[in-house]
Amino acid sequence: MLSNFLQKQQYNCVRNFTSRSAERIVKQQLQEIRNAGTWKAERIINTQQSALIGVEGTYNKVLNFCANNYLGLSNSPELMQAAKDTIDSHGLGLSSVRFICGTQNIHKKLESMIAKFHRMEDTILYSSCFDANGGLFEGFVDPVKSKVAILSDALNHASIIDGIRLSGKAKRYRYNHIDMKDLENKLIQAQDQEVRIITTDGVFSMDGDVAPIEKICDLAERYDSVVMVDESHATGFFGKTGRGASEFCNVLDRVDLINSTLGKALGGSSGGFTVGKKCYIDMLRQRSRPYLFSNTLAPAVVGASIKVFDILLKSTELRDQLEKNTLYFREKMTKAGFDILAGEHPIIPIMLYEGKLANEFADEMLKRGIYVIGFSYPVVPKGEARIRVQISAGHTKEQLDKAIDAFVEVGKLKGCLKK
Amino acid sequence: MLSNFLQKQQYNYVRNFTSKSAERIVKQQLQEIRNAGTWKAERIINTQQSASIGVEGTWNKVLNFCANNYLGLSNSPELMQAAKDTIDSHGLGLSSVRFICGTQNIHKKLENMIAKFHRMEDTILYSSCFDANGGLFEGFVDPVKSKVAILSDALNHASIIDGIRLSGKARKMRYNHIDMQDLENKLIEAQDQDVRIITTDGVFSMDGDVAPIEKICDLAERYDSVVMVDESHATGFFGKTGRGASEFCNVLDRVDIINSTLGKALGGSSGGFTVGKKCYIDMLRQRSRPYLFSNTLAPAVVGASIKVFDILLKSTELRDQLEKNTLYFREKMTKAGFDILAGEHPIIPIMLYEGKLANEFADEMLKRGIYVIGFSYPVVPKGEARIRVQISAGHTKEQLDKAIDAFVEVGKLKGCLKK
Numbered sequence: 111m112l113s114n115f116l117q118k119q120q121y122n123c124v125r126n127f128t129s130r131s132a133e134r135i136v137k138q139q140l141q142e143i144r145n146a147g148t149w150k151a152e153r154i155i156n157t158q159q160s161a162l163i164g165v166e167g168t169y170n171k172v173l174n175f176c177a178n179n180y181l182g183l184s185n186s187p188e189l190m191q192a193a194k195d196t197i198d199s200h201g202l203g204l205s206s207v208r209f210i211c212g213t214q215n216i217h218k219k220l221e222s223m224i225a226k227f228h229r230m231e232d233t234i235l236y237s238s239c240f241d242a243n244g245g246l247f248e249g250f251v252d253p254v255k256s257k258v259a260i261l262s263d264a265l266n267h268a269s270i271i272d273g274i275r276l277s278g279k280a281k282r283y284r285y286n287h288i289d290m291k292d293l294e295n296k297l298i299q300a301q302d303q304e305v306r307i308i309t310t311d312g313v314f315s316m317d318g319d320v321a322p323i324e325k326i327c328d329l330a331e332r333y334d335s336v337v338m339v340d341e342s343h344a345t346g347f348f349g350k351t352g353r354g355a356s357e358f359c360n361v362l363d364r365v366d367l368i369n370s371t372l373g374k375a376l377g378g379s380s381g382g383f384t385v386g387k388k389c390y391i392d393m394l395r396q397r398s399r400p401y402l403f404s405n406t407l408a409p410a411v412v413g414a415s416i417k418v419f420d421i422l423l424k425s426t427e428l429r430d431q432l433e434k435n436t437l438y439f440r441e442k443m444t445k446a447g448f449d450i451l452a453g454e455h456p457i458i459p460i461m462l463y464e465g466k467l468a469n470e471f472a473d474e475m476l477k478r479g480i481y482v483i484g485f486s487y488p489v490v491p492k493g494e495a496r497i498r499v500q501i502s503a504g505h506t507k508e509q510l511d512k513a514i515d516a517f518v519e520v521g522k523l524k525g526c527l528k529k
Numbered sequence: 530m531l532s533n534f535l536q537k538q539q540y541n542y543v544r545n546f547t548s549k550s551a552e553r554i555v556k557q558q559l560q561e562i563r564n565a566g567t568w569k570a571e572r573i574i575n576t577q578q579s580a581s582i583g584v585e586g587t588w589n590k591v592l593n594f595c596a597n598n599y600l601g602l603s604n605s606p607e608l609m610q611a612a613k614d615t616i617d618s619h620g621l622g623l624s625s626v627r628f629i630c631g632t633q634n635i636h637k638k639l640e641n642m643i644a645k646f647h648r649m650e651d652t653i654l655y656s657s658c659f660d661a662n663g664g665l666f667e668g669f670v671d672p673v674k675s676k677v678a679i680l681s682d683a684l685n686h687a688s689i690i691d692g693i694r695l696s697g698k699a700r701k702m703r704y705n706h707i708d709m710q711d712l713e714n715k716l717i718e719a720q721d722q723d724v725r726i727i728t729t730d731g732v733f734s735m736d737g738d739v740a741p742i743e744k745i746c747d748l749a750e751r752y753d754s755v756v757m758v759d760e761s762h763a764t765g766f767f768g769k770t771g772r773g774a775s776e777f778c779n780v781l782d783r784v785d786i787i788n789s790t791l792g793k794a795l796g797g798s799s800g801g802f803t804v805g806k807k808c809y810i811d812m813l814r815q816r817s818r819p820y821l822f823s824n825t826l827a828p829a830v831v832g833a834s835i836k837v838f839d840i841l842l843k844s845t846e847l848r849d850q851l852e853k854n855t856l857y858f859r860e861k862m863t864k865a866g867f868d869i870l871a872g873e874h875p876i877i878p879i880m881l882y883e884g885k886l887a888n889e890f891a892d893e894m895l896k897r898g899i900y901v902i903g904f905s906y907p908v909v910p911k912g913e914a915r916i917r918v919q920i921s922a923g924h925t926k927e928q929l930d931k932a933i934d935a936f937v938e939v940g941k942l943k944g945c946l947k948k
Contacts, residue, residue, distance in 0.1 A: 132724045132755045132785075135675050136808045143815055150815055152632040158620030158828075159630070166634070178624040178824075185620035193621055193829065194613045201577030201604035202612055202833055203797025205597040210902055211578070213571040215585070237656045237799060240823035244663070244691075256554050268822040272663075275695055305551040336551045366551075373824035378622025380656060380799060380827050389555045396562055396569055403687040404659035405597075405792035408799045409577075410612065410829050414621055483629055 147465070148488065153481075158185035159378065161504040165481065172481040173509050175499045178374035180347045180456055181428040182504020188421075189377050189414045196413025204406045208235075209395075212406030220412050223419040224385050228353060228368055231388040234395055235407050239342050239371035239382030241400035243269040246338065246369060247277035249398035250390045251305050254279065259300035261285055261293060263310045263321065267340060270309055276399075287314075290325045297333035306335035312355025313343040316490050316498065318457030323359040331364075336390075338367040342382075346375040346422055347503070348455060352429040366390065372411065376418045381411045432456055432503035435510060439501055442514045447527035456501035460517070461494070462526060468495035471520055478516040566884070567907065572900075577604040578797065580923040584900065591900040592928050594918045597793035599766045599875055600847040601923020607840075608796050608833045615832025623825045627654075628814075631825030639831050642838040643804050647772060647787060651810040653817070654826050658761050658790035658801030660819035662688040665757065665788060666696035668817035669809050670724050673698065678719035680704055680712060682729045682740065686759060689728055695818075706733075709744045716752040725754035731774025732762040735909050735917065737876030742778040750783075755809075757786040765794040765841055766922070767874060771848040785809065791830065795837045800830045851875055851922035854929060858920055861933045866946035875920035879936070880913070881945060887914035890939055897935035 143149050157164040161182065163174045183189055196216065206212035221233040236242040247253075247260055258280040262270060265287045274282055281303060285293040293308065300306050308330055310321040323339060330337045341354035345368075349357030354370070356362045367390060372381030384394060394401060421428075436456045444450055449461040462468045465486030472484040475497075486495035499513075521527045562568050576583040578598055581590045602608055615635065625631035640652040655661040666672075666679055677699040681689060684706045693701055700722060704712040712727065719725050727749055729740040742758060749756045760773035764787075768776030773789070775781045786809055791800030803813060813820060840847075855875045863869055868880040881887045884905030891903040894916075905914035918932075940946045 130753050130755065132670065132726070132753075133806065133808060135724055136670050136812050139671055139674060140808060140811055140815070150628040150821075152628050152814075153630070154632050154634055154637060155623075155630060156634045158618075159623045159625070160620070163630070174630055176625075177630050180624075184622045184624045190616050190621050193616055197609050197612055197829075199577075201579070202609050203603045203792065203799070204574075204578045205599075205603045205793050205797030206578070206595075209569040209571050211572070211574060211582070211593055211596050211900065214574045218573060237659070238823050240656070240819055241659065251551060251555050252558055255558060268818055272695060272818060276691060305554055307551070334549050334551075336549060371824070373622065374624050378624030378824070378827075379829065380622070380824055387552065389552060389559060392559055393555050395571075396559070399687050399691060400659055402569075404657050405790070405797070405799055408797075408827075408830065410616075410798065411827065481630065 160185050161502055161506070161509055163481065168476070170479060172476065172479045173513060174481045175513055176481060176483045177500060177502070178343070179378055179502050179504065180375035180432055180500070182502045183376065183418065184378035186377070189417050192417035193379070193410040193414040196409045200409035200413070203408050206406060207402060207404065208406045209402065214409065216409065216412045216416065217407065220416050223416060224383055227419055227423060228385045229362065230368070230385045232391040233383050233385040234391050234398070234401060236382040236384070236400055237404055237407065238373060238380060239340065239369055240269040241404065242369045242382040242384050243267070243273040243340065244276060245273070245394065245398035245400040246367070246384060247273045247280060247307070249394045251393065252397070253277055256305055257281070257303040258305045258307070259283060259303040261296050261300065261306065261308045261335070263287055265314050266309065266311050267315065267342070270340060288319070288322055290322060290329065293326070294329055297329055297335060301333065306333065307338055308335050309338045310340070311343070312339045312341040313348060313455055313457065315343055315457065316485065317451050317459055318453050318455040319451070320355050320358060320453070320455065323356055323365065324361050327361045327364040336366045337364070338369065339365050341368050341370040342374055343455070343457065345370040347429040347432050351426050352422055372415050377414050379411050379414060381407050381415060428503045432501065435503065435505050436501045438507070439499070439510050439514065443517065446514065446518050446521070448517065448521060449528065458499040458501065459496040460499060461496050463493055463495055465495040467524065468497060471524060472497060474520040474523065475516055478519065480513050480516045579604050580921055580925070580928055582900065587895070589898060591895065591898045592932060593900045594932055595900060595902045596919060596921070598797055598921050598923065599794035599851055599919070601921045602795065602837065603797035605796070608836050611836035612798070612829040612833040615828045619828035619832070622827050625825060626821060626823065627825045628821065633828065635828065635831045635835065636826065639835050642835060643802055646838055646842060647804045648781065649787070649804045650807040652802050652804040653810050653813050653820060655801040655803070655819055656823055656826065657792060657799060658759065658788055659688040660823065661788045661801040661803045662686070662692040662759065663695060664692070664813065664817035664819040665786070665803060666692045666699065666726070668813045669786070670812065671816065672696055675723040676700070677724045677726070678702060678722040680715050680719065680725065680727045680754070682706055684733050685728065685730050686734065686761070689759060707738070707741055709741060709748065712745070713748055716748055716754060720752065725752065726757055727754050728757045729759070730762070731758045731760040732767060732874055732876065734762055734876065735904065736870050736878055737872050737874040738870070739774050739777060739872070739874065742775055742784065743780050746780045746783040755785045756783070757788065758784050760787050760789040761793055762874070762876065764789040766848040766851050770845050771841060791834050796833050798830050798833060800826050800834060847922045851920065854922065854924050855920045857926070858918070858929050858933065862936065865933065865937050865940070867936065867940060868947065877918040877920065878915040879918060880915050882912055882914055884914040886943065887916060890943060891916060893939040893942065894935055897938065899932050899935045
């Protein structure tokens, strides 16, 4: 009754504004989000990103288990120095799109290194993989001049979905998550088109499961289709030499296009790219809208990224450490009785099923100095709420143990552990 | 005949690949672009961005007259130091979206400063204004729950067009360029919707003309519509205190939402934002897809941008210098007999009308040490080709004179000057 009264007060307050209907409607919708319990609040971090971070409102530092900082490079002294050196040599910014006066020698160098790392022909840089996905489907072939079909896994990333929405007249197919039979049916349906492109996350971000890329390549060859893989949760650390899910599935040489990010494992500042066959990259340079109409990548980011690929081309030490950490954590948590989606990836979903429980669990974890986030509807399906842990090469064994102990303590408290 | 022969050879060569139809089609389309003479080649710069730059293939440095470096800040020592200091204090990257662990205290500080500068309530940061535009129309009100009409100037930026394409079921209406009668008619048509949003570039990038924002606000108030202005070619330097075209039109306090970039005048590294009423910003934080699903802004960019707004909040020295340079250049070029679209903005289109002429003119200018670009179809309408000059506060009088002299020399050579 009190909440009804307050809500009415707020509504009356809104109506007293000489505001427009838009404002009234937006405020109503904001209230609905709060009521539904799906409001996203931002915690404020007052340190560098690292395994151990300072969060405002928390006295002691906490251990971060929910960043995409897979190789622990987000505050790497080596990369930070490279960024600063490149600011000195190449300035703060270019204030230009690539083709006017926004290409420096370092951009070409980074593109070469990324192509070399992936054993592909050429690379095109973007501000983010979000933009790389946004520009790909409309850009790599003219959908006005040719009949194009796009076949997309149902659980692909939001940025791929948006890129497909921007693909104009292209015919869109969605195949059930990693369902190769459904994909094959749709490839057959799409034979009346001139060009087909299958697009999939290499690793899916909510479950950490890997796409069956080998089977996808088999189908693509049989039914004459291009294969594009988004390796954002894989580049640098997944696969034997960190060359992604495509390498993990032993088909790096059969995938046509890889979109990925510099904003996760590879330093985390910003940037994305498409790497692949030269003719596709050439076409994207001529047509891709985020490339033609948005600022070129900042020198600092380019310089740090050149250093990252330097490191990755020389040694697999970091991804080996991450793999070790991941196996250790998975083993211990499974033994402790938690329900963990099986897999090998550092994304580890601790299944709790019920949304309210997931949020309360995360709060209890924070009290014990472990920073994790509960994911519930609508981010994941109803009844599949979880805490999504992300392991880093930067986590020490002590830090992993501290997290595991906290999980077990809260798990017992909440009755989540299997007998 | 020789070219036919070569073309046939290439076609046969392509057919010998065991390539997919996609590859064949893309290569054909690439050839069509070359044949049409609209191929974009990138020149490689080997210095910082500045009034004077080094370009590979050119022995001496050249003067840059086609960057968005309006205040000359792209290699400002002060901003470069701020960027480096912030790397030291806050790390290289966050490797996270904002709401998980991607918000540092400096992000909130920058958002406050941008809001303060615009005398508005709150700000939301993005990787680029391209993303800010991409996320706005679908994000600021739920187009599933409410009936939304979007009214957009015909010559708005590509990123606004793409943002509108992503707005789902919203009703999309386009009004003729700066045509207030057409806008009014469409506002009347759109009265059956719950929410209306008028969106316009503040300054249009090809002609440098200013939107009639005062009249737009009048219409918006009369017909109950939100007003959004994209100030990318205005923030920091246009208007009496550099607060944009909205300030230039004396209606900064009547515009609801401003989208703009940190990647042009304000340092040029990267970044964009939406600033406006708190309820709209709150809604964008909950719903905007580029915000929820893409990496947070890198510390170096945030730190440099805080320093920029520090500078802008204290002094109008830079925008005053730019205004002086702009007036000087416009006056001299008009006197010399060039056909220049009238206006006050540092975007100065030197009209040449014919595409081939525009490209040849730019080549001749480069021989004389002036770096400019010819713009022709399809970037501008057929028969309206031009060289688009962009003046910077960083240009000295000597540099402006050198450019003017080169323009006059080439203009005489090509017979472009009015008698």
